[in-house]
Amino acid sequence: MTTLPPFARVIKEQRDRLHMSRSQLAEASELSYPYISQLETGLRKPSRNAARAIAGALGISVEDLERTIPGDTKDRSQVQEAERFSDQLLSARTGARLAASAGDGSSGAPGSREDLIGDIIDLLEEFDSSERLDVLAEVQKRAMHRMMEQRDR
Incomplete structure (x- = not known):
């Protein structure tokens, strides 16, 4: 069983919570469907612009979404920190936290x-x-x- 990288897991689960298809997320973020698919399956790491667009489309703050992307995927401690943060984002209180951060889709x-x-x-x-x-x-x-x-x- 393969586990998704933290970023991929967050965008997939939040998209599912919002009852959005990948096509709808691609349209809302103005990114291509193949790119969204590659990000969501963990095949690609997002650019800052893509993370910003996806955060806005999913109602997640850019800062929170970027914390789910480890700087170095070979550094186990960075990966674990990103996983811990993604778990916090997706915890039982996530709905309230994500709703509170909706509309905060840009960092400056x-x-x-x-x-x-x-x-x-x-x-x-x-x-x-x-x-x-x-x-x-x-x-x-x-x-x-x-x-x-x-x-x-």
Whole structure:
């Protein structure tokens, strides 16, 4: 028996509680059905933008939903912490807690510094782990070059 990752479990169970189909969640979050399916079955890790959209569609705070995503899935303590938090979200009092957080589907202004940094990290994770430092160094080099050009104008 395979168990779902905490994030996948939370979105599936909350979607079921709201009597939403995957198609309805995809439409409400403006994400594709295949992507929702992959997230819900644990095949993919969500981007920050996807987590934000899903949180809004399910009436869960972004902060709460993001706490169900371990930073490093190979670090057992991070996975256990995400599992514990997802259990709290889905506990008997979940209905009241989730209802109270409905409408709180964003964590700050879109495009905030924290959101942009998260997006950059999500993009870096698209690269093979052996390439990430080289990619990050190249990004830093190009950014510095642009800043120098702007300064000289």
